[in-house]
Amino acid sequence: MPAPGVYTSARTITPGTSVSSGSGVGIACSAAGIVNLVLHDGSIYPVYATVGQGQIDNVAVRDVQAGGTTATAIVTVLG
Known part of the structure; x- marks a missing residue:
């Protein structure tokens, strides 16, 4: 059993194709800009995403x- 949290x-996420929301989101950005979660x-x-990787906890995202x-990014729902 994994540790709590x-x-x-x-x-x-493929933009326009909803997934089950989770409790966090990871953003891997190759060109900075706005990501509409x-x-x-x-x-x-x-969210303004800068080049690199970031994570936002305690947010239920289901699509982009x-x-x-305007950003070029890969968005991943974490659960």
């Missing part, structure tokens, strides 16, 4: 809205 699954309730959470997203 440890992520045990990862689902890469779609939250569990359908609302949009714009391609319109308005």
Whole structure:
């Protein structure tokens, strides 16, 4: 059994194709800009992503809205 608070699954998002939301998100960015994250309730959470890797905990993301997203990034839902 994994330790409490440890992520045990990862689902890469293809923009426009929803996945089950998790409890965090990882962003691997190759060109900085805005990533429009779609939250569990359908609302949009714009995040400025810099080049490199980042992680946001305690957020339920299910998709990426391609319109308005200016970053080149891979977004992965963590659960």
